[in-house]
Amino acid sequence: MGKRMVVVGGVAGGASAAAKAKRENPDLEVVVYEKSGFVSYGACGLPYVLSGEIPSLERLIARTPEEFRKQGIGVHPHHEVVDINPEERVLTVFDHGEGRTFQDRYDYLVLATGARPTLPPIPGTEQAGVYTLRSMEDGERLLRALEGARRAAILGAGYIGLEVAEAFRKRGLEVTLLEAKDRPLPHWDEEVGTLLRGELERHGVEVWTGVRVLALRGSGRVEAVETSEGVVPADLVLIATGVRPNTELAQAMGVALGPTGAIATDERMRTNLEGVFAAGDVAESFHRVLGRPYWLPLGDVANKHGRTAGSVIAGKEARFHGVVGTAIFKAFRLAVATTGLSWEAALREGYRAKKAFIQSRDGAHYYPGSAPLWVELVYEEGTDRLLGGAVVAHGHGALRVDVLAALLHRRGTLEDLLALDLAYAPPYSPVWDPLLIAAQQAR
Amino acid sequence: MGKRMVVVGGVAGGASAAAKAKRENPDLEVVVYEKSGFVSYGACGLPYVLSGEIPSLERLIARTPEEFRKQGIGVHPHHEVVDINPEERVLTVFDHGEGRTFQDRYDYLVLATGARPTLPPIPGTEQAGVYTLRSMEDGERLLRALEGARRAAILGAGYIGLEVAEAFRKRGLEVTLLEAKDRPLPHWDEEVGTLLRGELERHGVEVWTGVRVLALRGSGRVEAVETSEGVVPADLVLIATGVRPNTELAQAMGVALGPTGAIATDERMRTNLEGVFAAGDVAESFHRVLGRPYWLPLGDVANKHGRTAGSVIAGKEARFHGVVGTAIFKAFRLAVATTGLSWEAALREGYRAKKAFIQSRDGAHYYPGSAPLWVELVYEEGTDRLLGGAVVAHGHGALRVDVLAALLHRRGTLEDLLALDLAYAPPYSPVWDPLLIAAQQAR
Numbered sequence: 001m002g003k004r005m006v007v008v009g010g011v012a013g014g015a016s017a018a019a020k021a022k023r024e025n026p027d028l029e030v031v032v033y034e035k036s037g038f039v040s041y042g043a044c045g046l047p048y049v050l051s052g053e054i055p056s057l058e059r060l061i062a063r064t065p066e067e068f069r070k071q072g073i074g075v076h077p078h079h080e081v082v083d084i085n086p087e088e089r090v091l092t093v094f095d096h097g098e099g100r101t102f103q104d105r106y107d108y109l110v111l112a113t114g115a116r117p118t119l120p121p122i123p124g125t126e127q128a129g130v131y132t133l134r135s136m137e138d139g140e141r142l143l144r145a146l147e148g149a150r151r152a153a154i155l156g157a158g159y160i161g162l163e164v165a166e167a168f169r170k171r172g173l174e175v176t177l178l179e180a181k182d183r184p185l186p187h188w189d190e191e192v193g194t195l196l197r198g199e200l201e202r203h204g205v206e207v208w209t210g211v212r213v214l215a216l217r218g219s220g221r222v223e224a225v226e227t228s229e230g231v232v233p234a235d236l237v238l239i240a241t242g243v244r245p246n247t248e249l250a251q252a253m254g255v256a257l258g259p260t261g262a263i264a265t266d267e268r269m270r271t272n273l274e275g276v277f278a279a280g281d282v283a284e285s286f287h288r289v290l291g292r293p294y295w296l297p298l299g300d301v302a303n304k305h306g307r308t309a310g311s312v313i314a315g316k317e318a319r320f321h322g323v324v325g326t327a328i329f330k331a332f333r334l335a336v337a338t339t340g341l342s343w344e345a346a347l348r349e350g351y352r353a354k355k356a357f358i359q360s361r362d363g364a365h366y367y368p369g370s371a372p373l374w375v376e377l378v379y380e381e382g383t384d385r386l387l388g389g390a391v392v393a394h395g396h397g398a399l400r401v402d403v404l405a406a407l408l409h410r411r412g413t414l415e416d417l418l419a420l421d422l423a424y425a426p427p428y429s430p431v432w433d434p435l436l437i438a439a440q441q442a443r
Numbered sequence: 444m445g446k447r448m449v450v451v452g453g454v455a456g457g458a459s460a461a462a463k464a465k466r467e468n469p470d471l472e473v474v475v476y477e478k479s480g481f482v483s484y485g486a487c488g489l490p491y492v493l494s495g496e497i498p499s500l501e502r503l504i505a506r507t508p509e510e511f512r513k514q515g516i517g518v519h520p521h522h523e524v525v526d527i528n529p530e531e532r533v534l535t536v537f538d539h540g541e542g543r544t545f546q547d548r549y550d551y552l553v554l555a556t557g558a559r560p561t562l563p564p565i566p567g568t569e570q571a572g573v574y575t576l577r578s579m580e581d582g583e584r585l586l587r588a589l590e591g592a593r594r595a596a597i598l599g600a601g602y603i604g605l606e607v608a609e610a611f612r613k614r615g616l617e618v619t620l621l622e623a624k625d626r627p628l629p630h631w632d633e634e635v636g637t638l639l640r641g642e643l644e645r646h647g648v649e650v651w652t653g654v655r656v657l658a659l660r661g662s663g664r665v666e667a668v669e670t671s672e673g674v675v676p677a678d679l680v681l682i683a684t685g686v687r688p689n690t691e692l693a694q695a696m697g698v699a700l701g702p703t704g705a706i707a708t709d710e711r712m713r714t715n716l717e718g719v720f721a722a723g724d725v726a727e728s729f730h731r732v733l734g735r736p737y738w739l740p741l742g743d744v745a746n747k748h749g750r751t752a753g754s755v756i757a758g759k760e761a762r763f764h765g766v767v768g769t770a771i772f773k774a775f776r777l778a779v780a781t782t783g784l785s786w787e788a789a790l791r792e793g794y795r796a797k798k799a800f801i802q803s804r805d806g807a808h809y810y811p812g813s814a815p816l817w818v819e820l821v822y823e824e825g826t827d828r829l830l831g832g833a834v835v836a837h838g839h840g841a842l843r844v845d846v847l848a849a850l851l852h853r854r855g856t857l858e859d860l861l862a863l864d865l866a867y868a869p870p871y872s873p874v875w876d877p878l879l880i881a882a883q884q885a886r
Contacts, residue, residue, distance in 0.1 A: 044867075044868060044874075059809040300874050301864075324864045327867075327868075368491070395839055396839035396840040400842060402865045403845045406863055409859070416853075422769060427773045427778070428838075431742050
């Protein structure tokens with residue numbers, strides 16, 4: 001008889017683990033318990049449903065429960081795993097639909113419980129009109145809230161805050177973006193933040209930086225955000241100040257967390273407990289530039305985690321090779337891509353870090369419709385080792401950041417970058433690729 | 444007193460060499476002789492002038508003679524170097540403007556005489572209405588020819604033939620593309636050729652492949668192309684069957700050619716003769732995958748050659764690190780990018796080559812406006828070493844080929860590719876980057 005694999009959480013990492021394991025080893029019994037009503041969806045697409053560009057939340061679903069069942073995978077939405085006994089390998093599950101609790105057993109367990117938004121410690125966050133954006137249910141609530149909303153305030157200018165600012169503007173709302181640090185995308189360097197600020201303001205977003213949020217005012221329904229710099233009227237508030245991993249279940253069963261506070265795993269996504277794996281936003285990754293565990297709760301990483309865990313459980317050789325921190329997002333016309341360490345982060349890490357920042361174009365100077373493109377390179381003085389970089393462009397040209405990511409994987413230098421034979425034609429690049437121009441400037 | 448640097452040919456490699464040397468060492472006397480009427484221009488932009496997208500040939504000029512002179516570089520268009528005595532370091536120059544010959548001397552010489560189109564050995568190529576496209580003068584002639592032209596035949600479905608097919612269609616001409624091999628872009632594999640053929644035909648280009656061209660018919664002015672498969676009426680014929688390096692001057696002075704028939708150089712672009720350098724389309728490059736000299740007459744390579752030669756002459760440390768054969772071009776909506784070896788080329792080289800070919804998208808499945816994207820990977824069976832690859836997309840997403848190029852530079856494997864942390868967001872990529880999907884398929 002086949003072994004039984006139970007997956008706790010079925011959004012990205014969990015869904016990938018289940019699908020991959022069953023595909024590689026059809027003898028496995030595979031069951032997925034998902035607390036919410038949705039499994040296997042692209043949460044990264046939620047801002048584009050809010051904007052109206054994607055006509056319905058259902059479009060985000062990668063694989064329906066029906067498709068999972070056809071593959072022989074038991075998928076159970078609205079089922080919350082409330083307790084796990086690792087000695088007996090027994091789970092206690094609460095079925096929210098039926099209102100009953102039952103037990104199940106596993107040979108292999110995948111913890112894919114994801115992450116949840118953190119709320120700032122200020123009064124008023126419990127009121128109506130205050131939202132976060134993480135799950136499909138969050139998306140449903142926000143979609144309803146958008147009808148009739150006029151003035152939105154967004155707390156936090158990270159990826160989610162920035163993407164939703166665009167979505168809200170596309171819905172015709174007045175939008176004020178509130179950020180405690182001195183710039184949008186504060187985890188990256190100021191040159192990129194300056195570009196972002198300009199783009200946001202050109203599209204009618206009010207950007208308040210260096211501002212402390214003190215309270216959400218209102219009497220049961222939010223009316224305004226009280227800040228260190230003044231009051232922002234708002235009938236809709238999105239809190240996008242950060243997320244934290246849902247590690248409670250893991251901790252209760254004795255699964256060890258790593259230094260980041262997410263679940264520690266090895267390259268095969270195994271936790272400290274025999275037969276117990278972790279995948280997705282609840283799990284750490286190894287950062288190949290920093291050389292230590294790092295928490296990178298992004299959809300592509302979650303899928304890689306899950307696929308690795310699923311393969312290993314199915315008896316296949318598989319490893320997750322870690323991250324270098326690559327990310328990209330869209331802010332109106334700008335595509336902003338970063339990888340590795342920002343200059344500020346590199347300095348904090350003790351590197352003798354330098355940076356080069358150049359403006360170029362995404363096509364030949366004479367090619368009609370070519371648009372500006374910016375490159376930042378972060379490198380170590382003396383060794384010229386590349387530590388990180390950013391590419392800001394109008395569209396897919398920002399994917400040049402992947403070349404930097406490839407170099408970071410192998411401790412590449414500026415010289416290694418300059419040696420590259422990159423693709424050139426007038427519609428796609430200047431004759432000197434912007435990456436090469438930046439590397440020349442750096443040397 | 445400063446040394447004297449003479450550059451023969453001032454389009455791309457020569458112009459780069461001159462500008463870089465003078466910038467690095469202002470004491471150098473720098474003189475450029477250019478046979479044609481134009482220096483320092485982006486010949487790769489010529490098809491977009493023909494199409495009308497770029498309003499004039501002058502837009503292609505990167506740096507005017509006036510700008511060179513302001514930098515202290517003597518630039519002489521319409522000056523043809525007809526003889527060089529390397530023992531005396533003396534050149535004989537014919538001034539086409541004045542109709543006179545004079546002599547000059549050099550301490551450093553850069554041969555940047557470029558390449559020229561080859562003509563097929565068939566009758567009728569000398570007639571009016573028959574063109575090639577290489578120089579600004581070619582562009583001027585073709586622009587004039589387009590007025591009144593109705594039916595064009597293009598001989599050769601390489602980059603130039605394909606780009607001009609699009610340009611001619613945009614000008615409203617009927618276009619027949621004639622290719623001796625069995626597909627467009629015959630130096631690459633058939634999957635890409637099939638995509639190209641579909642795109643060409645969707646845009647009204649008649650594509651004849653596997654066809655021998657026998658003669659250009661007409662009595663002084665071309666009227667039709669006679670082929671093994673029938674007669675193609677045409678009042679305008681573009682010959683785009685290939686180019687060859689202009690090595691005559693080099694050979695006459697005793698500069699050694701390499702196995703490719705272009706000038707052999709070392710990493711510093713030095714030829715076998717003391718003080719004599721070569722740069723651009725007349726010079727070979729070292730191919731890092733093949734491990735031997737390779738001729739890659741492309742604009743970005745020419746600029747790198749020139750910059751390297753200029754730096755070395757100015758007394759700076761510089762090396763040209765060779766190529767892996769990366770190229771990209773546009774064919775209507777498709778961006779077609781290739782790097783390294785095609786599967787067929789790898790087989791010819793004796794590799795136990797395999798290929799994977801996948802269709803994916805340039806954004807998340809649910810993201811509006813995302814478009815198809817294809818990836819081919821060529822790799823060695825057993826070692827999984829990456830040998831080459833292609834990305835076909837609708838726009839800048841095809842620059843993913845640069846990631847493959849980066850891997851080829853260091854003999855990367857499929858596993859190295861799978862390890863990469865690539866940028867993901869719904870507008871720019873599926874959650875599994877197409878490169879990773881292709882690598883998974885290959886393994």
